[in-house]
Amino acid sequence: MSELFSEFSKAVIEGNLDDIVGLTKDALDKGLNAKDILDKGLMPGMDHVGAEFKAGNLFVPEVLRSARAMQSSMSLIKPLLAETGAAMTGKLLLGTVKGDLHDIGKNLVGMMCEGAGFEVKDMGKDIEPDVFVEAVQEFKPDILGMSALLTTTMRSMEHTIKALEEAGVRDRLKIMIGGAPVTQTFADQIGADGYASNAASAAELAKKLMS
Amino acid sequence: MDQLPIVVIACQVFQSLLEELIPAGVAERFTFLDYGLHRVPEKLTWALQDTIDEIAQPSLIMLGYGLCGNGLRGVKARQHTVIVPRTDDCIAILLGSYQKYIQEFEATPGSYYLTKGWLESGSNPLQEYQKYREKYGDDDATWIMDQQYQHYKRLVLVAHTMEDLEKYRPRAQEVAEYCQRWGMRYEEILGSDGYIRRLIEAAAALDTADGEFVVIPPGGEIEQEMFMRY
Numbered sequence: 001m002s003e004l005f006s007e008f009s010k011a012v013i014e015g016n017l018d019d020i021v022g023l024t025k026d027a028l029d030k031g032l033n034a035k036d037i038l039d040k041g042l043m044p045g046m047d048h049v050g051a052e053f054k055a056g057n058l059f060v061p062e063v064l065r066s067a068r069a070m071q072s073s074m075s076l077i078k079p080l081l082a083e084t085g086a087a088m089t090g091k092l093l094l095g096t097v098k099g100d101l102h103d104i105g106k107n108l109v110g111m112m113c114e115g116a117g118f119e120v121k122d123m124g125k126d127i128e129p130d131v132f133v134e135a136v137q138e139f140k141p142d143i144l145g146m147s148a149l150l151t152t153t154m155r156s157m158e159h160t161i162k163a164l165e166e167a168g169v170r171d172r173l174k175i176m177i178g179g180a181p182v183t184q185t186f187a188d189q190i191g192a193d194g195y196a197s198n199a200a201s202a203a204e205l206a207k208k209l210m211s
Numbered sequence: 212m213d214q215l216p217i218v219v220i221a222c223q224v225f226q227s228l229l230e231e232l233i234p235a236g237v238a239e240r241f242t243f244l245d246y247g248l249h250r251v252p253e254k255l256t257w258a259l260q261d262t263i264d265e266i267a268q269p270s271l272i273m274l275g276y277g278l279c280g281n282g283l284r285g286v287k288a289r290q291h292t293v294i295v296p297r298t299d300d301c302i303a304i305l306l307g308s309y310q311k312y313i314q315e316f317e318a319t320p321g322s323y324y325l326t327k328g329w330l331e332s333g334s335n336p337l338q339e340y341q342k343y344r345e346k347y348g349d350d351d352a353t354w355i356m357d358q359q360y361q362h363y364k365r366l367v368l369v370a371h372t373m374e375d376l377e378k379y380r381p382r383a384q385e386v387a388e389y390c391q392r393w394g395m396r397y398e399e400i401l402g403s404d405g406y407i408r409r410l411i412e413a414a415a416a417l418d419t420a421d422g423e424f425v426v427i428p429p430g431g432e433i434e435q436e437m438f439m440r441y
Contacts (some may be wrong), residue, residue: 005236017351057253061343061355101321101362123363126320151278151299151438152316179257180252181299185437 004032008041008073013048015065017072024073026028034080035162038115042070046115052201060104063199067111074114089117090210093141095154096125097131102149105179108199116203118143129163136169144210145202146192148179157182158190174209178202214271215292217414220262221275222246224301227405228268228371230274232268237415239270239423248282249300255282263289269429273414277301278438284306286433293427294414296406297438301326305369307403309423315400321364323395324342325383327375336360337389357393366390369400 004027011020027037030152043136049066052058070111092113096106103125123131136144144164148154157177166169177187187195193210196202214241220407221229226243228332248255259282262271269290276283277298287295296304302324303312315322329335336356343352368383370376376399381428387397413420425437 056254059250060359063349064355064358065347065351099320103362104359105360150316151440152313154439176390180437181278181438183281183284185434187437 002040005036005041005044008037009045009048010061011056012042012045012070012073015062015069017069019063020069020073021076024076028080034077034084037073037077038081038096038117042073045072045113046112047200048114050112050198050203053094054198054200063108067108068116069126071111074194087121089207090119090142091105091139092118092120092143092145092206093123093132093135093139094120094147095127096133096143096147096149097124097153097160098126098128099156100148100150100153100179101125102179104148105149105199106145106147109127109147109196109202111201112203113145113206116207118206129160132160133163133167136164136173137167143174143176143206146175146177148182151181154179154181154186159193161191175201176205214415216268216270217273217275218242218266218291219271219275220244220259221273222301222328223332225275225304225324225407227327228404232404232407233411236253238273239268246328246334249279252282252284252427255279256285259283259286263287263291263293266291271414271417273410275304275410277304278435281435283433284435288427288429288431288433290429291433292417292429293433294410294417294420295425295427295433296410297423297425297440298406299438302369304406305371305402306400307405311403315367319365321362322367323363323365323390325359325368325379325386327370327379329409330379331380337386340383340389360390360395361437363390363393363395366395366397367400368398369402371402371404373401378385 049063053063093108094110096103110122114120123135146157149155173191177192178196184195194205197204219241220239221243223243224248242423244258248258271289272293274295279300286428298309303309305326306312325335340352343355366387413424427433
């Protein structure tokens with residue numbers, strides 16, 4: 001059985017889209033538990049990809065392919081996960097801040113967190129503070145994740161947190177931030193609850209923020 | 212205080228410019244590091260630290276870099292004094308000033324810049340696509356490229372001289388043709404060597420170094436916050 005799970009991990013690591021769809025269908029036909037496929041097959045594969053990405057052994061294209069492979073398997077097992085009543089880990093709202101158009105890292109965070117069992121709503125890029133506030137009021141996320149890739153746009157994160165405070169909704173959620181020039185020091189300075197340096201750590205952080 | 216010996220450590224992007232602008236005999240040594248290091252910021256940090264640690268005599272180290280995705284964060288000055296342009300990356304330096312960069316950024320946030328250095332090192336969307344196509348086939352390569360570049364609006368060739376613009380135009384236009392798949396328009400900007408000139412001047416008279424530069428005294432360390440402008 002463990003061999004089958006490691007095949008899932010391998011398909012995720014290789015970003016092999018053709019293999020993973022067949023693999024998922026077969027496994028489900030054989031009566032394998034959707035939650036086990038996720039926890040023992042897909043997630044270990046993605047954890048490996050995350051670690052290798054962080055170490056500089058894998059680059060964005062490889063990680064994108066892996067995330068896509070994982071998502072295609074997820075789309076098959078997701079309805080079953082819901083059926084078995086496996087509770088979602090939490091609700092995550094994501095967006096790249098005002099003035100910033102970079103979204104690859106943020107997209108990866110979304111995929112990783114979905115893998116970690118979050119219900120993810122991705123608002124996209126260039127999001128104004130007020131638009132974040134409206135989305136928070138509507139979607140009621142447990143966590144808000146913001147991304148900025150430039151020192152010039154990082155301040156928008158601070159402005160968004162202020163806007164959430166003014167709207168009186170800041171305390172209803174946790175805030176995590178990330179992006180190439182962002183640091184833990186900056187996160188502390190602007191009053192965010194956490195910082196992650198890459199997509200894999202972001203998923204870990206999100207889980208930690210829920211506990 | 213006597214002027215410390217000047218040591219230049221820079222990205223290859225600035226090699227020809229620095230060699231041309233720094234008068235002979237002014238710098239003790241030049242080290243140019245690989246273009247690709249910024250892809251893994253930690254590797255850039257280590258490469259810079261290794262290079263700095265090899266310098267025995269207390270020196271004034273001129274870094275031809277920006278913050279480069281936090282690649283410069285954590286670099287320790289040791290017994291040296293370090294000066295570095297206060298910018299996110301090489302683009303502001305190539306354009307000539309931070310103000311010029313902001314002006315361009317505000318006009319068209321989704322700009323992808325092509326430079327002599329990037330074109331020489333093969334780091335541009337067309338060559339990336341060709342590399343991925345070889346590795347993953349056309350469908351996957353196209354998908355990967357779309358994921359990364361679909362939001363860009365403008366492809367900009369930037370160079371300091373008209374000669375360079377003319378020399379790299381044919382290659383840039385090949386890239387531009389490929390980038391039309393995302394509706395990107397092609398433009399050229401004649402940048403300026405002003406930022407590099409001011410860096411050289413500031414290194415020669417440190418007390419004149421203004422907010423355009425980050426200066427780290429001996430024993431200090433480069434921090435990300437030093438690059439924030441407001």
